[in-house]
Amino acid sequence: MPERYLIAGVGNTLRSDDGVGIKALGYLKERLSLRNFDFLEFATKSIDILNYIKEYAVTFIIDAVDFGAEVGKVKLFALEDINLPVDKNRVSSHSLSLKDLARLSKMLEIKSKVYIIGIQPGNLSYGQELSVEVLESFPDILARIKENKDGLCCKG
Amino acid sequence: MTKKSKKDNLNIEVKYLTRVEGHGNIIVKIKNGQLSDCRFEVIESPRFFESMLVGRSIYEAQHLTSRICGICACGHSLASIKAAEAALSIKPSPQTVMLRELLLHAETMDSHLLHFYILVAPDLLGVKSIFPLIKTHRKVIDIALRMKKMSDYMSEILAGRHVHPISYVIGGLTKLPSEKNLAKIRKLMIESRKDYETTIEVFGTLKLPEFQRATQYVSLKQPGKYAYLNGNIYVSSTEKSTDPQDYLTLVNEFIRAYSTAKFSSIRDNSYTVGALARFNNNFKFLHPEAKKAAGKLGLKPPCHNPYLNTLAQVVEWRHCLEESINIIDRLLDKGLDEKASLVTSWPVQEKRPVRVNPGRGVGAVEVPRGTLYHDYTVDKHGIIKRANCIIPTGQNLFNLEDDMKKIVPELVAEKSKEQVQLELEMLARAYDPCISCSTHLLEVNFA
Numbered sequence: 001m002p003e004r005y006l007i008a009g010v011g012n013t014l015r016s017d018d019g020v021g022i023k024a025l026g027y028l029k030e031r032l033s034l035r036n037f038d039f040l041e042f043a044t045k046s047i048d049i050l051n052y053i054k055e056y057a058v059t060f061i062i063d064a065v066d067f068g069a070e071v072g073k074v075k076l077f078a079l080e081d082i083n084l085p086v087d088k089n090r091v092s093s094h095s096l097s098l099k100d101l102a103r104l105s106k107m108l109e110i111k112s113k114v115y116i117i118g119i120q121p122g123n124l125s126y127g128q129e130l131s132v133e134v135l136e137s138f139p140d141i142l143a144r145i146k147e148n149k150d151g152l153c154c155k156g
Numbered sequence: 157m158t159k160k161s162k163k164d165n166l167n168i169e170v171k172y173l174t175r176v177e178g179h180g181n182i183i184v185k186i187k188n189g190q191l192s193d194c195r196f197e198v199i200e201s202p203r204f205f206e207s208m209l210v211g212r213s214i215y216e217a218q219h220l221t222s223r224i225c226g227i228c229a230c231g232h233s234l235a236s237i238k239a240a241e242a243a244l245s246i247k248p249s250p251q252t253v254m255l256r257e258l259l260l261h262a263e264t265m266d267s268h269l270l271h272f273y274i275l276v277a278p279d280l281l282g283v284k285s286i287f288p289l290i291k292t293h294r295k296v297i298d299i300a301l302r303m304k305k306m307s308d309y310m311s312e313i314l315a316g317r318h319v320h321p322i323s324y325v326i327g328g329l330t331k332l333p334s335e336k337n338l339a340k341i342r343k344l345m346i347e348s349r350k351d352y353e354t355t356i357e358v359f360g361t362l363k364l365p366e367f368q369r370a371t372q373y374v375s376l377k378q379p380g381k382y383a384y385l386n387g388n389i390y391v392s393s394t395e396k397s398t399d400p401q402d403y404l405t406l407v408n409e410f411i412r413a414y415s416t417a418k419f420s421s422i423r424d425n426s427y428t429v430g431a432l433a434r435f436n437n438n439f440k441f442l443h444p445e446a447k448k449a450a451g452k453l454g455l456k457p458p459c460h461n462p463y464l465n466t467l468a469q470v471v472e473w474r475h476c477l478e479e480s481i482n483i484i485d486r487l488l489d490k491g492l493d494e495k496a497s498l499v500t501s502w503p504v505q506e507k508r509p510v511r512v513n514p515g516r517g518v519g520a521v522e523v524p525r526g527t528l529y530h531d532y533t534v535d536k537h538g539i540i541k542r543a544n545c546i547i548p549t550g551q552n553l554f555n556l557e558d559d560m561k562k563i564v565p566e567l568v569a570e571k572s573k574e575q576v577q578l579e580l581e582m583l584a585r586a587y588d589p590c591i592s593c594s595t596h597l598l599e600v601n602f603a
């Protein structure tokens with residue numbers, strides 16, 4: 001059996017660039033082998049993702065992430081590299097932050113490698129269209145997946 | 157002269173309440189021994205979904221409204237579809253109704269499980285979140301995740317994706333689940349029975365606060381069934397049922413200045429919707445295994461303790477599981493019939509724009525947190541001219557505040573400020589509020 005990877009799109013397609021994770025899935029499906037990749041529209045659900053990522057050696061979570069860069073900029077980082085203090089009381093079943101996901105994943109001893117592919121959004125207001133710059137980031141997202149599917153990127 | 161106790165003056169401000177969806181505050185003030193302020197503030201931004209629907213085709217409403225909630229996406233979608241079918245006078249086939257019931261059961265199990273294991277259990281075990289429980293109660297967390305996986309898988313198989321159903325549309329489905337996948341779900345369900353028994357043991361040992369306040373319990377009611385998908389609106393105080401198409405003769409929405417969610421009343425009084433209301437109104441029709449579970453948990457109707465809504469959810473989980481197995485068995489015995497359910501998502505007509513009979517329709521569905529209403533008026537082209545959605549969390553706000561007004565004097569008489577605060581937080585959490593769904597108050601006139 002070939003190695004299988006999971007690509008999960010996160011976000012809300014009614015909030016413009018927040019839907020980039022979902023919209024990118026369509027682009028990626030046409031360019032990656034379905035023999036190796038599974039695609040998941042994870043949208044706005046939360047803790048459930050733990051059940052998915054533990055079934056794959058490598059998972060890519062695609063989401064809009066504000067890291068202060070220019071709109072459409074793509075950044076890949078490993079889940080375990082998220083180093084923010086966790087507010088112990090704020091865990092919700094409905095909206096799990098990446099830092100909570102990182103902590104839960106560690107505490108549950110999930111061995112899978114999880115990468116976040118963050119795309120800098122420009123517009124998060126109501127709307128179904130992506131900014132042109134965010135739309136143009138799709139080839140870069142694809143390239144990051146191809147480069148890192150063997151789980152060799154980043155530390156950890 | 158009597159010396160004033162510290163509790164003659166009390167100020168509790170919980171900003172924000174944790175382990176609920178969205179942002180809400182609990183504000184309680186006692187001055188000179190008198191309760192001067194007692195409210196639950198919903199402070200989320202309004203969502204404008206009703207305005208978004210106006211001008212859109214009724215055939216896309218279920219996709220748009222499913223985005224109101226990531227947890228009750230299927231419930232919103234089904235309420236939307238039912239409203240559209242009522243407006244357009246479309247009757248779904250019995251097979252489609254069964255598939256809809258199955259989807260609703262999947263969502264109810266999914267949502268209830270999150271609430272009783274992830275949001276409520278930490279309170280009952282004296283910790284602030286599930287993180288500490290991973291160390292102290294790892295087996296229980298593993299069970300919760302395993303049970304969750306089953307309902308997640310159901311949603312994927314039935315609705316075409318993990319969240320925000322894609323295949324359920326007006327008149328039927330665009331794609332039927334395969335019989336092979338239905339059999340797979342069934343197997344997972346059978347396996348879940350064992351985990352459920354452990355769940356009952358766990359919750360049987362946990363102690364929920366004692367509190368009693370009878371209120372109006374409101375839910376759908378359908379002859380011979382524990383109603384989720386269909387039925388009339390039943391109000392326990394009058395023991396009368398109302399056709400969902402006439403819901404506005406019953407449910408009165410009103411505004412409180414501190415809340416971005418509307419409140420609701422029936423006969424000028426607060427009322428509650430959700431698992432406990434359904435349990436009280438429809439106990440007779442619970443599956444026997446769910447009744448057994450209720451017995452083990454000591455839950456009996458009528459139950460007037462709102463904290464026990466959580467136990468009613470545990471009981472309903474078993475009901476939904478057994479009903480789902482029954483539905484799948486019936487579907488597999490008969491074989492899935494494409495002709496009975498398969499439709500296109502838009503009507504096949506030679507001319508555009510689409511032509512329909514103009515009208516108004518209401519869809520009422522029991523979603524995990526209670527009765528949900530969608531109400532649409534459409535023109536001859538199926539374009540929505542008016543939309544109204546009444547969300548369970550909004551309907552429970554008035555009742556929650558009435559509970560708070562009764563419980564605060566009882567609590568302050570015997571408990572510390574910290575304990576009072578904790579039990580108020582637990583009370584609000586017991587309603588399993590989905591605050592983001594409930595915020596749709598503001599009306600904006602654009603110049």
